[in-house]
Amino acid sequence: MLGAAVPSSAAPDRNDVKESRMTQVIPAPVSVEPDRHGGAFRLESDAAIHADHGARGVGEYLAHVLRPSTGYRLPVTDRKGDISLELGKVGSRLGDEGYELMASGRGVEIKARTARGLFAGVQTLRQLLPAQVESRSVQRGPWTVPAGKIVDYPRFAHRGAMLDVARHFFSPDEVKRYIDQIALYKINTLHLHLADDQGWRIEIKSWPRLATYGGSTEVGGGPGGYYTQDQYRDIVRYAAERQITIIPEIDMPGHTNAALASYAELNCDGVAPPLYTGIEVGFSSLCIDKEITYRFLGDVLRELAALTPGEYLHLGGDEAHATTEPDYVKFFQRVLPMAEALGKKVSGWHDLLKATPSVSAVPQYWGTTPQNDLVAEAVARGNKVVMSPANKAYMDMKYDENTPLGLSWAGFIEVDVAYGWDPGNYLQGVPESAVLGVQAPLWSETLENSDHIEFMAFPRLPAYAELGWSPWSTHDWESFRTRLAAQAPRWTELGIDFYRSPQIPWPE
Numbered sequence: 001m002l003g004a005a006v007p008s009s010a011a012p013d014r015n016d017v018k019e020s021r022m023t024q025v026i027p028a029p030v031s032v033e034p035d036r037h038g039g040a041f042r043l044e045s046d047a048a049i050h051a052d053h054g055a056r057g058v059g060e061y062l063a064h065v066l067r068p069s070t071g072y073r074l075p076v077t078d079r080k081g082d083i084s085l086e087l088g089k090v091g092s093r094l095g096d097e098g099y100e101l102m103a104s105g106r107g108v109e110i111k112a113r114t115a116r117g118l119f120a121g122v123q124t125l126r127q128l129l130p131a132q133v134e135s136r137s138v139q140r141g142p143w144t145v146p147a148g149k150i151v152d153y154p155r156f157a158h159r160g161a162m163l164d165v166a167r168h169f170f171s172p173d174e175v176k177r178y179i180d181q182i183a184l185y186k187i188n189t190l191h192l193h194l195a196d197d198q199g200w201r202i203e204i205k206s207w208p209r210l211a212t213y214g215g216s217t218e219v220g221g222g223p224g225g226y227y228t229q230d231q232y233r234d235i236v237r238y239a240a241e242r243q244i245t246i247i248p249e250i251d252m253p254g255h256t257n258a259a260l261a262s263y264a265e266l267n268c269d270g271v272a273p274p275l276y277t278g279i280e281v282g283f284s285s286l287c288i289d290k291e292i293t294y295r296f297l298g299d300v301l302r303e304l305a306a307l308t309p310g311e312y313l314h315l316g317g318d319e320a321h322a323t324t325e326p327d328y329v330k331f332f333q334r335v336l337p338m339a340e341a342l343g344k345k346v347s348g349w350h351d352l353l354k355a356t357p358s359v360s361a362v363p364q365y366w367g368t369t370p371q372n373d374l375v376a377e378a379v380a381r382g383n384k385v386v387m388s389p390a391n392k393a394y395m396d397m398k399y400d401e402n403t404p405l406g407l408s409w410a411g412f413i414e415v416d417v418a419y420g421w422d423p424g425n426y427l428q429g430v431p432e433s434a435v436l437g438v439q440a441p442l443w444s445e446t447l448e449n450s451d452h453i454e455f456m457a458f459p460r461l462p463a464y465a466e467l468g469w470s471p472w473s474t475h476d477w478e479s480f481r482t483r484l485a486a487q488a489p490r491w492t493e494l495g496i497d498f499y500r501s502p503q504i505p506w507p508e
């Protein structure tokens, strides 16, 4: 039975296929020089992975990716290796996330200043190997890497995805699966929308009913769920091993029905509303004039900050239609300093700018027009912005009118629309230097499981990843659609259920 998992007719690994792998990487690297003489490195069964001190974790991660499909032992060693992960001096323009990858007949060398850079190089290396390398069962190979040199570093520091675990709850394993998928494309932050009207998803020990009651349902009335603090810490650790920082969001003062339902005393009239399982927005508000509101948020933010090694807490702030504007400002003028006193920077939907947060706060632009005075004024004061324009970057928007999942309030977003905008030159008054990066949110009113997540995120997520990572000089729709098509066999190996956009020349 040993041979059963090995396909009987492995595709021939012709030279042209190998070479094209070098020019098909997503996100497009800064520079790619295939070796003029062709040639390739071939990973053999006795190969070892060398990892410098400080790069051991990345070495183990690479081995963990390569072992199932190759069937090789691939020990990770500080002695010589065929694939070598080296920390040290590289060109200064590479920064903390950049890397150099050199492949020749003798081996593959990845060099970077930090483990983050090596990790990015490892993602590139995966794409230089045949697609079958992503299989979870032993495949035949040969495991070749085309010879050549890649020098690469990101355009923007923040390359993010967001998952709404409030409208529908996703289990820790489902979240980890998504983390693995976004890591493939050098995404370095995952924003988790942890609380909304329909559910509170994180255990807060000082207010236990938030999770046990407020987390007990979801859109459509299913059982919902929440992460215990241990489970959440485990997710944070899992992400960190993949060089991804989690940004936790507690939305406020609107989008708070789950909290208000859990504790009657948080309501202005002292009466708890019922749990909510619909998809309307804008009807709930914390009680701005009650002291308990701030005691509550003080506790929540303190516990959340203690779970968060990353520098940001996201305070939501969107669609507070049930809060008057003066109340909104009053509210955030009390809450913003609370977050900062915990040693955290604040992020929030750009609506938050109504309360004029400090210049260290990062507004996330989710509007649908290329002009917004609040954001332009904040940039003039010195704030940096994360770009998530809903009509370009919302992965919960349908691809077209036939898409079975998703919403369409911001329009349809086919792959060309997802790819076809420049985050560094999109919003009036927001030059590239004021853009921290790009984030693609995935709201889950209509999404219930990993299949649904994948169908909406693939193939758009790689487009946002490329907008965030690659130099604008590489931006080219024709090239992108061909390279995107070449990713499909990898997704198939990984069991990713993707949308077969008619715009992309998928292989048969």
Ligand code: NGO
Pocket (backbone or CB within 6 Å): 281, 318, 319, 349, 366, 394, 396, 407, 443, 444, 445
């Ligand atoms: C809006 C709204 C969310 C919805 C989402 C659906 C923001 C920032 N607030 O985006 O509550 O889930 O649209 O696309």
